[in-house]
Amino acid sequence: MSLRVENLSVSKSNRPILSGVSFSAPAGAVTGLIGPNGAGKSTLLQALLGQATATGTAHFGEHDLRHMHRRDRARLVAYVEQSASTEERLTVRDVVALGRIPFEPAWQAEPSPVDGAIIQAALAETGMTAFSERRFSTLSGGEQQRVHLARALAQVPRLLLLDEPTSHLDIRAQLQLLSLLRRKAETGTTIVLALHDLNLASRYCDHLVVLANGRLKTEGPPHSVLTPALMLSVYGVNAHLGDSKDPLRPLIVFDDAAPNPD
Numbered sequence: 001m002s003l004r005v006e007n008l009s010v011s012k013s014n015r016p017i018l019s020g021v022s023f024s025a026p027a028g029a030v031t032g033l034i035g036p037n038g039a040g041k042s043t044l045l046q047a048l049l050g051q052a053t054a055t056g057t058a059h060f061g062e063h064d065l066r067h068m069h070r071r072d073r074a075r076l077v078a079y080v081e082q083s084a085s086t087e088e089r090l091t092v093r094d095v096v097a098l099g100r101i102p103f104e105p106a107w108q109a110e111p112s113p114v115d116g117a118i119i120q121a122a123l124a125e126t127g128m129t130a131f132s133e134r135r136f137s138t139l140s141g142g143e144q145q146r147v148h149l150a151r152a153l154a155q156v157p158r159l160l161l162l163d164e165p166t167s168h169l170d171i172r173a174q175l176q177l178l179s180l181l182r183r184k185a186e187t188g189t190t191i192v193l194a195l196h197d198l199n200l201a202s203r204y205c206d207h208l209v210v211l212a213n214g215r216l217k218t219e220g221p222p223h224s225v226l227t228p229a230l231m232l233s234v235y236g237v238n239a240h241l242g243d244s245k246d247p248l249r250p251l252i253v254f255d256d257a258a259p260n261p262d
């Protein structure tokens with residue numbers, strides 16, 4: 001199923017943060033949400049889940065995401081926050097098991113064998129099996145980020161939203177995570193992630209949505225979006241295209257920051 005956002009606006013503290021944002025995220029594809037700090041990427045992801053006071057619509061297939069019952073939405077959509085807090089004493093396996101709660105009957109104390117297998121698979125896919133019995137609070141930032149992804153995968157979502165999921169990861173872990181997301185998309189999961197690294201966005205995303213100052217600047221495939229002109233107008237950076245093996249996935253070479261306008 002595809003995600004269709006129409007005319008989404010959010011204000012916080014009487015200040016417009018998002019203004020009339022409309023875009024689509026194609027089904028079974030990886031959509032990258034890019035834009036400078038403060039552009040509104042996190043706010044947009046939160047608004048899709050009804051967490052911010054917003055106007056406008058967000059439909060995933062026929063589902064009205066912003067007005068669904070929480071439990072129904074959690075059976076369809078998983079969200080990996082930028083910095084999620086978790087109960088200090090939980091083990092890694094316990095945290096991942098939280099992803100199964102929307103599917104459990106109220107009387108179930110322990111995960112069922114099916115849930116157990118899903119939790120095990122999510123730990124394995126994120127390379128966290130060896131950490132299963134560790135307390136979550138003793139993990140490094142990058143390890144914690146992988147556990148949060150495992151928890152989201154344990155929800156077996158049709159739509160997976162991630163807010164800068166690679167921010168604490170070393171380069172190998174970043175490439176592994178983005179490859180994993182590509183594989184998930186190929187099996188039908190629709191993925192939307194906020195990302196700062198534009199060359200990783202070029203390499204791993206099928207579709208890009210560019211936000212600037214709370215507005216949609218443009219959307220489209222990497223080769224039509226990631227141009228030197230966009231780098232200058234959105235990021236204020238001079239750039240040129242490097243030698244990319246795939247013309248549909250450009251390589252951006254950054255030259256320098258353009259001077260601030262007076």
Ligand SMILES: Nc1ncnc2c1ncn2[C@@H]1O[C@H](COP(=O)(O)OP(=O)(O)OP(=O)(O)O)[C@@H](O)[C@H]1O
Binds near residue numbers: 017036038039042
């Ligand atoms: N409660 C609030 N009151 C006023 N402004 C807010 C509030 N919360 C967020 N903002 C502002 O909203 C804007 C968008 O924030 P948001 O976190 O969505 O941006 P972002 O694109 O995710 O940024 P980053 O890349 O730095 O994570 C920022 O300018 C931020 O300062």
